[in-house]
Amino acid sequence: MNPPYLLFDVGGTDIKSALSDEAGNLLGIRRVPTRRGTPDPAASLIDQLHGLGSDLMAQSPLLVPQAVGLLVCGIVDEDAGLGVFSANLGWRDAPLREMASKAFALPVGFGHDVSTAGAAELRFGAGAALGTKVRNAVVLVIGTGIAAALFVDGHAVSAGGYAGELGHAAVPVGFDCPCGAHGCLETIGSAGAIAKRYTQASGRSVDGAREVLEAMETGDPVAARIWNEAVEAIAFSIAQLCSSIAPEAVIIGGGLAQAGEALLEPLRRSLRNKLSYHREPLIVPARLGQDAGLRGAYLKAAEAREVHP
Template identity: 85%
Template sequence: MTPPYLLFDVGGTDIKSALSDDAGNLMGIRRVPTRRGTANPAESLVDQLHGLGAELLAETPSVRPEAVGLLVCGIVDEAQGLGVFSANLGWRDAPLREMTSNAFALPVGFGHDVSTAGAAELQFGAGAALGTKVRNAVMLVIGTGIAAALFVDGRPLSAGGYAGELGHSAVPGGFECPCGAHGCLETIGSAGAIAKRYSLASGTPVRGAREVLEAMNAGDPIAARIWNEAIEAVSFSIAQLCASIAPEVVIIGGGLAQAGEALLEPLRRSVRGKLSYHREPLIVPAQLGEDAGLRGAFLKAKEARGAGA
């Protein structure tokens, strides 16, 4: 297997790690909880990555890694190699690329988890399935919260890590958000919000949005109202993107995307209803699932190896 890459996708709750070959085939995928609550979160993360890397390599002693791909959540400055801020994990302006590179003595390709997963979807997943090179796209990850990655004229839009915070942009009907703002999209349009709002409104606690969808299909009017309000809110945000960056494709990922056409069909209709002369985007499901981040980390690692060679 040459040349091998060590890949890490660091989220607020868990870290996925794997090795890959030069074609991006993943091996030894594992998932462990992200160490939290330590005094120095950046050092603690790099220490944990080093341990995970050692475990992966111990399983395949013949492998000599040539580069690392590292994705982290939060606000990420890819150009500077900085974890600018993570509300979940607690670092501020942490030079994660350099720290990781020192720990492994290898070049490190560094990126934002959602942005890089979006790039992988475009290259290997939903984008590849369209058969044409998509230059303007949005990846919308709808789960507990809502995160987005934006691609404009063939490039990811980063803006120092601050672009794509669609989940924390106000929409009509939105509510008080833990981030401190009012009306954020994820307070009404996320899977987490759908479950929470339904539990409150119906008095029947549910674990997730899937149960709300089932209740709606069984004729529950409260479930239908909350589901439709979520779709209306997400379509509002997509329509604004149509006017601002005009994506050709919107890729929907995250837990809510498992609803498939029950989500996508009314979402397309609702977006269409808000557009006039704008370019209407295709709205398609993500295809890489949970491995999108690791596939993206592979792209970053390959880039870093090329740059270091």
């Protein structure tokens, strides 16, 4: 039994919020657009979170939250409680943990969205299905962009917020990236890149990677080429990890993972071709879906309460 917690998962596009009950159920799950373009983005975020929290508490007046779990996107220094940098939301070195703690008058567990959602995936999702022996793992989230949570000997790798930025690691066939580097995995392996590159190559506008997959399955050779290039690029990046931290499992989440075996099967094959004596990781789909971040915020809130009794 845990006390109720207020949970927030702040992304560049939207904020998910919920209140957890004593059994750990997520109540009142809601998704609203993240307020953007304000002069003080950190203060504006805290104000928006306060409003969302008040709504949740009004809906469930008998549940009195004892801590807050707050995840944010960008470069995050979990130890210092800082939002170091968010290209989308605009803050720099914002003391978000302290600001949230003051606004709610509660202890706040603070973390990076992808890293903490990955920790929840490892504990409650695909990782739980793999068993406790998997202590070296990667949760690779492939959507509009690509990010990852890395786990070494059972611990999340943070490196001051700079770890797991796999979307901005170079692959041999990558292109110039808006981040300023060249060849980033995101420019070829993300769901966003698949859709964009297919539209450019075929002249046919598509909404997302799903349509490219459907085109491939009807025999469209352009779609097949774009899809395969994405798979090759993702496999290249995973192979790099097999030579550095050597994960036992790679858990694939995000929008592109909805392709299921159409993604995972060629990914395993491509990876196997790239490895020799290396340890080949299991490649499995994520299980928690959209709520992985709120589940991660729950873990953070529980930690914060232990630290601040």
